[in-house]
Amino acid sequence: MSALHCLLCGAPVRTPREHVLPSWFFKRFAGQGPFTVLVNGVPAPYASGAVERAQLPRLMLPVCGQESSAGLKCNDWLNTTFEQPAKIPVRTLLGELRPLSGWEVFTFARWAVKTLLLSAHPQAAYAEPPQRSRQPWDFPDSWLPSLRDTGEMPSDLSLWMTVCDPDASDRDGEPGPDDQLLLPHVHHPAGGGPGQATHLGFGLPNGRVAQLQLLSHPHTDISHPFEDAGLAARLWPTPPDELDIRGIRPLSPATGRQFTRTFIRGGPHISLDGGQRRLPEGLVHPRVRVRLP
Structure with missing residues (x-):
């Protein structure tokens, strides 16, 4: 297996640790399983042959965090910059179906752009992968490091x-x-x-x-x-x-x-x-x- 490096700062990482969707987002689905991944309307089986899981599958990426002494703790930066500010707007819009305004809309939109960007990255992989083919973007190598350096979206x-x-x-x-x-x-x-x-x-x-x-x-x-x-x-x-x-x-x-x-x-x-x-x-x-x- 080739060495993994943080997608934002390039530091070596041992395993993919960054969740494309944060843990707090998954809590809203607790107890609602079983879940099935559909590809073009057809259930996609896991390696075991099962098509259902008690929990939603989690999409992971190699991003450095507390365990990486050489990195910039990019996992924590993503959490501070995108995840924590978006908690209330995401829950308000998607969980309570109540409208957003002003700063809340901006925060939700920026969180959504970040989330879709990470989900489309070529190195994004499910922790328990269903057997499905992914067609990731031709992702420019500079996008995520530039986001880390400047805080600006591509x-x-x-x-x-x-x-x-x-x-x-x-x-x-x-x-x-x-x-x-x-x-x-x-x-x-x-x-x-x-x-x-x-x-x-x-x-x-x-x-x-x-x-x-x-x-x-x-x-x-x-x-x-x-x-x-x-x-x-x-x-x-x-x-x-x-x-x-x-x-x-x-x-x-x-x-x-x-x-x-x-x-x-x-x-x-x-x-x-x-x-x-x-x-x-x-x-x-x-x-x-x-x-x-």
């Missing part, structure tokens, strides 16, 4: 939230836009890469599911068709003044799946390198605009 990230009602029929649920946006791969001296999206869903006390979608879109401006249709709330990079999860119109399961498939990788390669611009005709969808230098 640029060109956007976060949306919508709500899905598993009991809604496809006829009764709110119809969604059928737009699918092909994301370009942008080359730029200051850094670029492929546009790509990742998702997490959180069960709500009323049986619905809050769906969060994080998109990386280097050097491009994105207009989300679900946001334009009033079916999703944009939480990052500019959080709204207020966030009421009860005010987001619920989607049917089919439309919820459509939401997760809005963005498609594999668009054209675009070079923005100081004059040598390759901008093919019919470059991108009208909702995806490349920012010229």
